[in-house]
Each structure stands twice: as C-alpha cells, then as structure tokens.
Amino acid sequence: MGEFVTLEVDDGVGVIRLDRPPVNAIDLQLGLELQEALREAGERDDVGALVVWGGRKLFAVGADIRAMAEWGPEEVKPSVDALGDACDLLEELPKVSIAAINGFALGGGFELALGCDLRYLADDGAVGQPEIKLGVIPGAGGTQRLTQLVGPARTRELVYTGRQVGAEEAHALGLVEQILPPDMVFDAGVRGARELAEGSRTAVAAAKAAIRAAVRTPGSEGIRAERELFLQLFGTADQREGMRAFLEKRAPRFGQARAGGDAAP
Secondary structure: OOOOEEEEEEOOEEEEEEOOOOOOOEOHHHHHHHHHHHHHHHHOOOOOEEEEEOOOOOOEOOEOHHHHOOOOHHHHHHHHHHHHHHHHHHHHOOOEEEEEEOOEEEOHHHHHHHHOOEEEEEOOOEEEOHHHHHOOOOOOOHHHHHHHHHOHHHHHHHHHHOOOEEHHHHHHHOOOOEEEOHHHHHHHHHHHHHHHHHOOHHHHHHHHHHHHHHHHOOOHHHHHHHHHHHHHHOOOHHHHHHHHHHHOOOOOOHHHHHOOOOOOO
16 A cells, blocks of 8 residues: 555455554645545455544644645645545445544544544544634535534534534534544444444445435435435345345344345445
C-alpha cells in the first residue's frame, strides 16, 4: 500500500490505518493514499466492513498547517480535494465504515471520521472543527456532514467557536455512537465491523444507500429510493437465505449465500 496509509484485511474486516508521525497530519499524499486504499477495499470481496484508525495515540489532527501557511487557493486545492474525495468515497462505498478514534480527531481528521458511518471515541479523546481559529473553515465536507448529523444550530456553534468537544459531550450531541476506554476502541471497532461483515452485506449496503438518500433527497424522492432498494433485494441469495432461516427457526448463514456470487446493490 502507500507510505502513510495501509489496508490490512482479516476475517472480513478491512483496517485502513493512517500512519504519518507524529500527528497524522493530512497532506496531498495521505489523501491520495486514502483514496487508493478505499478503492481497493471497495473492490475486494473479502472486505465486508471497514475500520479507519489512526493508531493508539491519536486519529488525525487535520491538515499540514506548516506546509500550507503561505499557500493560495490554487496551491491548497489539490490537498483539500484529495481529502474531500476520500470522505466522499467512504460515504459511497457499499460497505459500512467505523472510525476508531483514539486521542484527537480534529479538522480534516474529524472530517474523515464524519465520512464514516459510525464513530467510536476513546473516553479521554476529543473531536472538533477548529479551522475558524486558523482563519479558515472546514473544506472537506465538515460543515455539510455536521449539519446532517446534528442540525444547523449545533453546527454553527461548533464551527464558529472551533472548540474541542470531549467524549461525554460528543456522545450526548450524537457526534459519536460509542465512548470506550482507550485500549478498547480499536478492538470494539473491529468487533463491530466483523459483526456487520458476517451479516447480509447486500442488505447492509442497501440500508446505507437508503439512509444516504434520506439525507440527500428527503421526502418523496428518498422514499422512492428506499422502495426501489427494497425491491432489488428480493431474489438475492441473502434474501433467500435470511427468510428460509427464519422459517426454519435457525440462524442465517449469509457467508454461504455470498459464496454464490451475490453482489451488493
């Protein structure tokens, strides 16, 4: 894989690891390597779900400020495009992703975490969009995904102040789904991803697409998208196996169904 981003796969779970010491600052190269890892994960049949992880000390603290301090718009554009496109890829992949956050996820690091479907945060960690304190704003989707997640009023407060949000408050606000002891965050992320990978991948992919439609095109258009995704699942190996298992009063064996070659919607 790349110099700063690796993809390792074990038992259905793909772990995308950021490793750019000392703080996983996100530059052009790291953003492009993220995209490469995500595309590979999306294409691999042995990857059912993803964990995005920055290591046991921190997730990522945002952009490489030292490099971009004197840049103009054209110079900064490739870097912000690279990260923004990686976040978009995370949203579009038909596989669930979990951000396992130790330490800090700030700026572009939090934008990356927001691109994931779920976020697990260490109880001594913090998240935030501090760009306003640097004279800029989030540029890789932070304002948009935060608004979708917690609404415009809370997003204004978080972005206008640029403050760091501790674990308990982040959970209360709905910024993260779980808070855990630091040494349990990664393992919990892998465990959660494995449970999803062992289930019906076609149904999970459809559910992800339907929820995305609800966010992007709420109302009747989103409802129509959900209905179409529902209909597409009938006749798939996972639908046959899931309903047969229910009628036979046994646990479904979706892994065997996948061996038949079903593709996610």
